[in-house]
Amino acid sequence: xxxxxxxxxxxxxxxxxxxxxxxxxxxxxxxxxxxxxxxxxxxxxxxxxxxxxxxxxxxxxxxxxxxxxxxxxxxxxxxxxxxxxxxxxxxxxxxxxxxxxxxxxxxxxxxxxxxxxxxxxxxxxxxxxxxxxxxxxxxxxxxxxxxxxxxxxxxxxxxxxxxxxxxxxxxxxxxxxxxxxxxxxxxxxxxxxxxxxxxxxxxxxxxxxxxxxxxxxxxxxxxxxxxxxxxxxxx
Amino acid sequence: xxxxxxxxxxxxxxxxxxxxxxxxxxxxxxxxxxxxxxxxxxxxxxxxxxxxxxxxxxxxxxxxxxxxxxxxxxxxxxxxxxxxxxxxxxxxxxxxxxxxxxxxxxxxxxxxxxxxxxxxxxxxxxxxxxxxxxxxxxxxxxxxxxxxxxxxxxxxxxxxxxxxxxxxxxxxxxxxxxxxxxxxxxxxxxxxxxxxxxxxxxxxxxxxxxxxxxxxxxxxxxxxxxxxxxxxxxxxxxxxxxxxxxxxxxxxxxx
Numbered sequence: 001x002x003x004x005x006x007x008x009x010x011x012x013x014x015x016x017x018x019x020x021x022x023x024x025x026x027x028x029x030x031x032x033x034x035x036x037x038x039x040x041x042x043x044x045x046x047x048x049x050x051x052x053x054x055x056x057x058x059x060x061x062x063x064x065x066x067x068x069x070x071x072x073x074x075x076x077x078x079x080x081x082x083x084x085x086x087x088x089x090x091x092x093x094x095x096x097x098x099x100x101x102x103x104x105x106x107x108x109x110x111x112x113x114x115x116x117x118x119x120x121x122x123x124x125x126x127x128x129x130x131x132x133x134x135x136x137x138x139x140x141x142x143x144x145x146x147x148x149x150x151x152x153x154x155x156x157x158x159x160x161x162x163x164x165x166x167x168x169x170x171x172x173x174x175x176x177x178x179x180x181x182x183x184x185x186x187x188x189x190x191x192x193x194x195x196x197x198x199x200x201x202x203x204x205x206x207x208x209x210x211x212x213x214x215x216x217x218x219x220x221x222x223x224x225x226x227x228x229x230x231x232x233x234x235x
Numbered sequence: 236x237x238x239x240x241x242x243x244x245x246x247x248x249x250x251x252x253x254x255x256x257x258x259x260x261x262x263x264x265x266x267x268x269x270x271x272x273x274x275x276x277x278x279x280x281x282x283x284x285x286x287x288x289x290x291x292x293x294x295x296x297x298x299x300x301x302x303x304x305x306x307x308x309x310x311x312x313x314x315x316x317x318x319x320x321x322x323x324x325x326x327x328x329x330x331x332x333x334x335x336x337x338x339x340x341x342x343x344x345x346x347x348x349x350x351x352x353x354x355x356x357x358x359x360x361x362x363x364x365x366x367x368x369x370x371x372x373x374x375x376x377x378x379x380x381x382x383x384x385x386x387x388x389x390x391x392x393x394x395x396x397x398x399x400x401x402x403x404x405x406x407x408x409x410x411x412x413x414x415x416x417x418x419x420x421x422x423x424x425x426x427x428x429x430x431x432x433x434x435x436x437x438x439x440x441x442x443x444x445x446x447x448x449x450x451x452x453x454x455x456x457x458x459x460x461x462x463x464x465x466x467x468x469x470x471x472x473x474x475x476x477x478x479x480x481x482x483x484x485x486x487x488x489x490x
Contacts, residue, residue: 011489050312051489073315083306087249093310099315101236 001026001148001179002047006056009042009203016042017053018203026147028179029170031190033227034200040183041080042195043200044150048077073101076146080153080183082137084125090136091121111139114165129158137168148179155189167193186223199227207235236320236327243328247300253336256292260340263288272470274349275440278357282436285341285361286429288462290368291393297372298389309387309490322485326373326478327387331363353439360432360470368393369474373481377488400427417452425466428473435466 004022008015016039024030031039045051047058049065049072057064060071084093112118125133134157141149142188149230151170155163170193174180184190197214199206205229209222220226245251263284268277284389304325311321341361345354375388404423408416424430438457456462 045490048313050309052487069317070315072313075313077313079309079313083309085246085304085307085310087246096242097310097314098243100311100316129428 001061003059003062004043004047004056005058007043007046008052008055008146009039009046009051009053016203017046019056020200020203020205022198022205022208024179024181026179027174027177028196029174029194030182030196030198031194031223032181032183032198032200033185033187034206038200039203040200041152044077044152044183047150048072048075073144075145076141076144076149078134078137078149078151078154080156084133084136086124086126090117090120090125090128093125093136094095094140094143097143101144105145108142108145109139111135111142111159111165111169114169115139116164131159131162134158135162137199138169142169142173143187146178149173149181151180151182153183153185155184163167163189165187187227191224194223197223197227199230236324239316239321239324240327240331243304243325244332247328247332251330252296256296256333257336257340260285260288260337261344264341264344268344268348274351275353278345278353278436279440281341281345282357282433285357285396286364286433289337289361289364290397290429292366293333293365294372294375294389294393297369297388298376298386299327299382301325301376302374302385312490318486319482322373322482326369329372330366330369333363333369335360335363353436356439357436360435363467363470363474364428364432367470369482370474370478374477377481377484384408396427396429400430403465404430417449420449421453421456425469428470431470433467435463 002022002024004020004024007017007020009017020039020043022043025190031094032043042051045058046053047065049069056206057066059065060068060074063071065071065158088096094112115138117135117139120128123132125136134154135201138151141151149170154166154170158166167189170180170184174193182190194211196208196210198208209217214223214226214230215221218226218229220229264281266281267284268274271280273279308321309326312318338358342358344359348354349357371392372389375392376385378388379385403419407423408420424434434453435457438454457466
């Protein structure tokens, strides 16, 4: 569904992405992990067309995303730090996105109800706490029933209850056969979610493996231990 | 695109700064026309005020608005919307609201007190100058990510066009006073939209008779319809070129 081919990106002297290749298919739930500043968010933003890679190309359903924008209709994106116009209320932001997308699909307002956001509709975005902003981002990402969900640190900043709601929602969407791409540092949270693991370090892809293969190879059940095991082998 | 433009337009109206700008322009215009006994003098007074305030408000308000819209732009970029659409909508929304502000503030008194060719010209030029400086604001806002730097560039550009440029022209004309530079001056005036606008209005006010030989040469050029068309075309270029450069840059910007 998404093919990333030989993507490289420099920010000035810093080489953020170095010849990354990645192939993601429908029905997979992929976790992208790696240390801070290893290029995860840049890779995600490249897929979304927000960052322009220096080399390589990205295909979405076999079409290059360059000079294309309609493909984003199929992507729900939840940014790591959602930035919204300060003087708009939650209700206005959601209304505006609905209006701009003029999507005829049935809207998925599960999260809107479960997070009880409707009670906060008149609150300005600038007055929201980090966690509530994350809830708005999550709601917007899931709202249009997209085929692909890209979640950048989805549970960071959410309280345990909200985090649980979001996880259940992710599992539900995974069962519908959607492609889900998650970045996270909380490895323990990923155990019951993901099917594949991508490890990136200093802009290079270290490995991309099925969770099952990884578990067999390392003999560890927990993702965190499996990764620690692999890193030790490489060192 | 119309949805986004409409949204931005309404957002600017809510901002109230444009409303304040309209009231200010209205106060200037009404007092300029009431103080002077004939409308030509009123227009002349108003011209100087307009050529100072309109560019300043247009360029500063637009630059700050563009920087403050960065969240909005980021939000829209993850949606199925073309980059071009976002940038053009932002430009249209800003231009439209500043043009409406100018029209309601200065346009209505002009149409009441000087409903002739010059009055109409002044109205058109005021609107064009508003858009020219919105366009220049887009250029300075895309050049740097740093908001303070961007606003600084805008202020410098305004200073240059509104004050410095005149100084440079004056300096040149004194230095080369011995040479026949009148024709070259026409070319040089195209380098600043404010000067272009000022000359266009002055020559249509029949005060060019007081400007001696230079005035006659200018009149020969700007007074003819070809000259008029060329100068309006140049003013339009001042809108198109900066905006086009900023659009190309925005298409490749990393956010």
